[in-house]
Amino acid sequence: MLLRRFPSPLLLGFALSLLAGGTGWAADRPNVIVVLADDQGWGDLSLHGNPNLSTPNIDSMARDGAHVENFYVCAVCSPTRAEFLTGRYHTRMGVYSTSAGGERFDAGEQTIAEVFRDAGYATAAYGKWHSGMQWPYHPNARGFDDYYGFCSGHWGNYFDPMLEHNGRIVKGKGFIVDDLTDHAMDFVSRSGDQPFFVYLALNTPHSPMQVPQEYWDRFAEKPMVPDPEPENSKRQDVPHTRAAMAMCENIDDNVGRLLAHLKATGKDQNTVVVYFSDNGPNGARFNGGLRGRKGSTYEGGLRSPCLIRYPDKIKPGTVVGSISGAIDLLPTLADFAGIDWKSKQRSGKPLDGLSIAGELAGGGPDAGQQDRVIFSRWRKGVSARTQQYRMHDNGQLYDIQSDRREKSDLANERPEVAQRLGQAINDWKQSYSGTLGEQPRPFPLGHPEAEWTQLPARDATFTGAIKRSNRFPNCTYLLNWKDTESEIRWDVDVLGSGRYEVQLYYVCPQDDVGATIQLSLGDAILTTKITTAVESPLVGAEQDRVERQEGYVRWWQPMTLGTIELSPGRKTLRLKATEVPGSQVAEMRLLMFRKLIHDAAE
Structure with a gap:
């Protein structure tokens, strides 16, 4: 028996395209690149009013594409990754922690990489995986032809680190975020006419707070404007914030390199580029006054930047106001690629996400988006977000449209809303009861x-x-x-x-x-x-x-x-x-x- 080897992911993609009916359709389907930052909060962009840094390349994606204003992820890393990769809530898949095996989602789940690979795409993932290290949880087992990075939740060294390439231990080259971006760019260059799906999972500004000297020099002595939220301002660790801002500017430069490379290779018009983060900021720093940060199920822990650039289909300056989240990216990107994701849902595992491709392309929100509720759970806390409200399972109710900072609890003033959303939370909890599996697994x-x-x-x-x-x-x-x-x-x-x-x-x-x-x-x-x-x-x-x-x-x-x-x-x-x-x-x-x-x- 021969094992799966990965000498050339593009050869596999080419073979799959033949099975799909030839290569003639390849040029009609968009390429896809998804960039995921780690511990970068909603407020860690100049686009969102942060006066402490400049992120012109990421900001440009809103100018040249779409700004998804109400985009939600999970409170911590691995649950968000599981939800992006599957289009389903992490609570349904056995994810209950960020280490010791609890970060793995069930092997029977279908991933976005499998959906695109089966449609003839060459697939690659570069960076922090954080969804399981051994087969069948390894990236190569989950639809990615090529993988380079690390599978753990955090890494101890960002300069020339020990990494892996398709399972084999290797040594990285230079600063890790630069290195990962180089690998993504190289994959783009080698793709030829073959459509590709690239998941670029960067691992900053997650600690340890390491960044190349040129970025640190910009911030080492720079005063930091505090957040409007007094609690955040009081708890801000200025040196940590300076390092995070330096790391965010390094990310921005790498996004700029990636966008420039797409243009240089003639692939910029027909490539969907998505940028988002996995949870709120990893420190009490500027976050637009939002309550909470990483680990919290308040807005500050769950609201993420989301920019989507696709010149062929998304008009410059598009603003999407409907609530959406990481669970929506699989159906949305599949719709843009012309992949019938609904027929590919595995038995008993329907997607929780909805496609927002229509709204991104200039149409109004679908009917299902108007009445939807997006749920989030971490530890024992659960919250539910509608277009107007956020309800917490501790009984607090906030009108997010008028009180984004969650200051005025309206549970007593609007008991009918509190009761309806409280019941929705209870029903959602019952929908995954018994599936979390919070017991050690081999x-x-x-x-x-x-x-x-x-x-x-x-x-x-x-x-x-x-x-x-x-x-x-x-x-x-x-x-x-x-x-x-x-x-x-x-x-x-x-x-x-x-x-x-x-x-x-x-x-x-x-x-x-x-x-x-x-x-x-x-x-x-x-x-x-x-x-x-x-x-x-x-x-x-x-x-x-x-x-x-x-x-x-x-x-x-x-x-x-x-x-x-x-x-x-x-x-x-x-x-x-x-x-x-x-x-x-x-x-x-x-x-x-x-x-x-x-x-x-x-």
């Missing part, structure tokens, strides 16, 4: 179609003296591994069988070289000795503009533990030391499994 290993499977330290549990490097798990490693009693464990579900090479990514000082380690999975056991020192300082501090909450990383190096035979079933993968001659075994970041393939043609 991590897949050995999927038949996957050549590479990562099992990072963030997904492990451990016993004894071992400690995690930071309380935020996504980019952590394990340390204080110093005895034979301690053990590192992964709860895995082996999905296939075969022989695998196993690598350990680690650091170990010269004085501690020599520990013997043992990896076991059921009856299969590997034993090897650490014979090579890997010295590495903590990486990242020298690039941070403000003190970080997340942990630092190191320059990890792999060593081969040997080969192991896998057989299907749910099991516990164990890693421990049997001999420790030095003060520690090693610091451990990642296990990598590579399926060994016998190919008679080779």
Whole structure:
């Protein structure tokens, strides 16, 4: 059996176009690029009145295309990504956290990439995935022919970082946002006449607050105008805000590079470019006076910028006032591409999103948009947004059209509205009751179609003296591994069988070289000795503009533990030391499994 390999996503796209009936229609279908920022609030654009920065390239998308004024996402990262990728509420798909497996949406969901790939598009994703690391949750398993970036929720270093390309560990080049944009531009250049769908998931201004020097120099001493909301103004961390503004201007320059590249390649008129963010700002800074920020289900945590540029169909200066959200992008973009998304909905999994393509193209809102309610949930908080109101499940009701800052609770003045929307919230909760699955789930290993499977330290549990490097798990490693009693464990579900090479990514000082380690999975056991020192300082501090909450990383190096035979079933993968001659075994970041393939043609 041959595994899926990804030497040329465009070849696959070309083959699919033949299956779809030839390549003659390719020029009639628009290309699509979706740019998603990370932790950039509604107010982090000069377009929205922020006096602290300038974002002319992103702003130009409103001038040259459409400004979607009432666009809503989720309160945090992974739920928004799940909703954009599927057109469905994350509550229906098992997403309940941002790490430890809770960020994964169910494998049976259909993604926007699959919809476009099946219609003959070449598909690519570059950047922060945050929807699962192992197959069948990996981007290559979810419809993206080419993937370059990182699958965790946050990353510990933005300069020349450790990343992956279609499962294989690689080293990034330069500042990560510049690098990701370069990959998107290269994909555009290689596309030829083949229509493409590119998801450019940038990871800034999410912390750690790292940005190239030229951007930091613009803001290092610059005064920051506070937000009109007194609570935001009082809590503003000025150095953090300066770094965020610098990162946003870097994003803007990269959006400018991308738009210029589309023009240079002659693809600007027939390419839909979408720009939005995944939640409210990651700090109490200027946000147009909106209440709440990242993690909140008030307007400030949920309202996102959304600009859509498509010169062939969207008139310059278009303003969309109807409420809409991340769940609407799949049907909207499919409509622009002429894809019958309604017939492609999987059984029992109807989309929650509505297409706003008609309104973007100059028509009025559809009838369904007039009466719709958009729901949002995070932790135990739920809110519902209609065209006029926002209702919270704590009983608060606000008229957003006249009170965008949610200052005057109208629940007692308008009891009929409060009762109607309160019932709508309860009904919505019942619609996903029992589907959240807020219990630990195993991590897949050995999927038949996957050549590479990562099992990072963030997904492990451990016993004894071992400690995690930071309380935020996504980019952590394990340390204080110093005895034979301690053990590192992964709860895995082996999905296939075969022989695998196993690598350990680690650091170990010269004085501690020599520990013997043992990896076991059921009856299969590997034993090897650490014979090579890997010295590495903590990486990242020298690039941070403000003190970080997340942990630092190191320059990890792999060593081969040997080969192991896998057989299907749910099991516990164990890693421990049997001999420790030095003060520690090693610091451990990642296990990598590579399926060994016998190919008679080779």
